Amino acid sequence: MEPTVSFFSGFNVNDLWFLGEAALRTLWISMLSISIGTVLGVVCGWILYEGKLAATLTLAPFLDIFRSVPLIIQLVLFYNFAPIVGLNLDPFASGVVILSIYTAALVANVARGGIEAVGAPMRRAARSLGMTYWQDLRYVVFPIGGRAVFPAWVGVALGVMKDSALVSVLGYVELLKASQILITRTQEPFLILSIAGAFYFALSYPISRYSASLERRWAQ
Amino acid sequence: MIEIRDLHKYFGALHVLKGIDLDVQNGEVLSVIGASGSGKSTLLYCINGLEPIQQGSVIVDDTDVHAKGTDINKLRTKLGMVFQQWNSFPHLTALENVALAPKIVKGKSKAEARDIAAKQLIHVGLGEKLDVYPSALSGGQQQRLAIARALAMEPEYMLFDEATSALDPELVGEVLDTMRLLAEEGMTMICVTHEMGFARDVSDRVAFFHQGVMEEIGPPGQIFGDAQSEHTRKFLANVR
Ligand SMILES: Nc1ncnc2c1ncn2[C@@H]1O[C@H](COP(=O)(O)OP(=O)(O)O)[C@@H](O)[C@H]1O
Ligand SMILES: [Mg+2]
Numbered sequence: 001m002e003p004t005v006s007f008f009s010g011f012n013v014n015d016l017w018f019l020g021e022a023a024l025r026t027l028w029i030s031m032l033s034i035s036i037g038t039v040l041g042v043v044c045g046w047i048l049y050e051g052k053l054a055a056t057l058t059l060a061p062f063l064d065i066f067r068s069v070p071l072i073i074q075l076v077l078f079y080n081f082a083p084i085v086g087l088n089l090d091p092f093a094s095g096v097v098i099l100s101i102y103t104a105a106l107v108a109n110v111a112r113g114g115i116e117a118v119g120a121p122m123r124r125a126a127r128s129l130g131m132t133y134w135q136d137l138r139y140v141v142f143p144i145g146g147r148a149v150f151p152a153w154v155g156v157a158l159g160v161m162k163d164s165a166l167v168s169v170l171g172y173v174e175l176l177k178a179s180q181i182l183i184t185r186t187q188e189p190f191l192i193l194s195i196a197g198a199f200y201f202a203l204s205y206p207i208s209r210y211s212a213s214l215e216r217r218w219a220q
Numbered sequence: 221m222i223e224i225r226d227l228h229k230y231f232g233a234l235h236v237l238k239g240i241d242l243d244v245q246n247g248e249v250l251s252v253i254g255a256s257g258s259g260k261s262t263l264l265y266c267i268n269g270l271e272p273i274q275q276g277s278v279i280v281d282d283t284d285v286h287a288k289g290t291d292i293n294k295l296r297t298k299l300g301m302v303f304q305q306w307n308s309f310p311h312l313t314a315l316e317n318v319a320l321a322p323k324i325v326k327g328k329s330k331a332e333a334r335d336i337a338a339k340q341l342i343h344v345g346l347g348e349k350l351d352v353y354p355s356a357l358s359g360g361q362q363q364r365l366a367i368a369r370a371l372a373m374e375p376e377y378m379l380f381d382e383a384t385s386a387l388d389p390e391l392v393g394e395v396l397d398t399m400r401l402l403a404e405e406g407m408t409m410i411c412v413t414h415e416m417g418f419a420r421d422v423s424d425r426v427a428f429f430h431q432g433v434m435e436e437i438g439p440p441g442q443i444f445g446d447a448q449s450e451h452t453r454k455f456l457a458n459v460r
Contacts, residue, residue, distance in 0.1 A: 124270055125307035125366070129321040129373060130297040139324060143311045218311070220353065 011186045016195070022178030023199040029174060030161040030203075033096050037103020037160070038153070044104055045111025046137075059108075066105035072166045074098050079170050095167035099160060106156045113152070114145030147218050154211040158204050175199055221246055221281060222267060222377065222410075228275035229262055236262050238432040239276070244410060246376070249403045251419035251440075252412045254429030255455060260412040263429070264379045267410070268299040280377070297325060300370030304382040306362040308354035314341060315350040318369045326373070333372075340368040344398050360391030364398050371402075378402060380411040416459060420444050428452045 044063060047055045066074065079094045089097065118141045126136040168177035179196040183189045222244040229237035236259045244250050252260050265271035267278055269285045269292045278285040283295055309317050318337035322328045328336065341350055344364040354362055363383060370378065380399065384392045396418050403409060403422050413419055419426050420440045427437040430451045436443060447453045 121303060121305045122307045122309075124265075125301075125303060127270060128268060128296055128299075128301040128303075129369065130293045130325040131321065132293050135324050139320060140309060144309070147311060220355070 009185065011182070011188055011191060015182050015186070015192075018182065019175065019178055019192075019195055019199060022173055022175045023203065025172070026161070026164055026174040026176075026200075027203055029092065029095055029099065029167060029172070030157075030164045033099035033164065034103055034157045034160055036096070036100040038107050038157075040100065040104035041107025042111045044108035045113075046115065048108060048112045049115040063105040063108050066101050071098070071102055071163050072169060074102065075166055075170060091167065091170035091172035094170055095164070095172055099164060099167070102163070103156065103160050106160075107153065110149045110152045110156060111145075114149035115141055116145075117148040118145045150211065150218075151215060154207065158207060161204060162200065221279075222408075223279040224267070224276070225279070226276035227263075227266060227273055227278065229259070229266055229271065230274050236432050237266065237273075240434050242427065242434060242437070244377075244408060246408050247406050248425065249407075249409045249411065249423045251423040251426045252410060252429060253414070253416070253419060253426060253443075253455070258429040259432045260429050261381050264301065264381050264410065264412060267379060268296050268301055293325070297321075297373045298375050299377045299379060300367075300373060300375035301379040302363070302366050302370055302381065302383045304385050306359065306366040306386075308357070308362045308365055310354055313351050313353055314346060314357070314365055314368075317354065317365060318372045321369065322372050336372050337368070340371045341365070343371065344368045345394070358391060359387045360394045363387065363391075363395045367395075367398055367402075377408045377410070380409065380413070382412055382414060384413070384415060414459065416444070416456070428455065430455070 044059060047059055075095065075098050078098050079089070079091065082089055082094065122140065122144070123136055126140040127133075131139070164174060165176035168174060168180070171177070173181070175196050179192050182192045186192065222242075224240050224242040227237055227240040228235070240263065252263065254260055262271060266273050267280070267285065269290075273286050280295060280298065283290060285292070285295060309320065312320065315334060315337050318340055319330075319333040322336050323330065323333040338347075338350060341347055344367050346361060346364055346368065349357060349361065349365075354365065357365065367378075367383075383399065384395050387395060392415070396415060399409070399411065399418070400422055411418070411423070423440055425437055426440050426443040428435050428443060428447070428449065428451070430449075435449045436447060436452050443452065444456065447456065
């Protein structure tokens, strides 16, 4: 009897590699966006905290837009409209730009909360020792406020990592896109989505564990 | 020497200090007493430039605190300040709390800063607590830590703003003892305080503030025994 030749072939070890590589791409685009977004977000949070009228009037609504418009819409709009203003970005770069701004919009509020968590008396004490404004910020406000809002920041970071799946709509082959490709070929959605889910878990679990242990150490 | 001339301070429309004239000589211990809201804390903030002033001047060793060109951060290293709230840096050990400013403000090496910090912590009786985090210290110990932190800058003046007011009664003594020790060592001190015993026993002069005015100043014997101002007598009758 002839074996049935099928266009759909089963899931094999190579596919696992394929998913693994895609998971690394998810990790890479997330790490990059979270890093850039955090730096931008801290600067924005500081501007919001300092509350100079002009900056707040322009920055706050701008950040609100990125916080409230669904990420998938931002991605598609940016990817399709960027070339019109002369920016020819590939899906990866477009994803990094939007994910970074999105992260920054979320981190800005977290960062402002962190600065607010360090009260005026603490800062007066720092300044009374002769610290400059920037030394107070660097050595007192950031470490104390940073610890206070660290759990909130971890929440943002893990969220952005999961949301990076949306960059798949631009055709960037990260974990979700890779799963879709394999599902089309193997017709085994349950197996493949379970594996992809396991990869997402494997990416975020160490981060939550590590941050929990950091928090415990700081709490002593 | 600290010279305060015709100092006026407003918070918006609120006139908080109404023309203060005061000299504090080197080696002198001045206690400042008066009801809450009379402007005592604000006076200290005007002396080390934490608050701007609207009229008059504060001169510390020939430097005008509020002049445009004054390096206020440098000047503040001369003026240690201890607050009602002790404000320990919670992320640093006792030693690191004290060593931080010498390192970053004065540019001392790590080893030098640690030596200075250890010396000052021993000075205030916290020699056993060098590597302990503030959360493991009592309020009294944290306040002494704050004193050591200020002393590590090798200030020539110390400003105390109700350093014992936030403490549990049984912890007040150890902080007052530390302040007494500094006074005996010849430190120039301005102490805003509600501890009348301390004001009477330790200070060279006592100043009474009433609604933004320095109503009366003189040796403790005069203020506590023979106050000239009606307000002073009333205030003292109430705190006793
Ligand atoms: N940052 C501020 N803004 C507005 N008003 C203030 C501020 N700080 C103090 N005041 C007001 O100034 C007056 C004097 O305050 P303060 O110097 O703290 O008094 P004291 O230390 O004698 O209790 C009070 O009426 C107080 O409400
Ligand atoms: Mg006060």
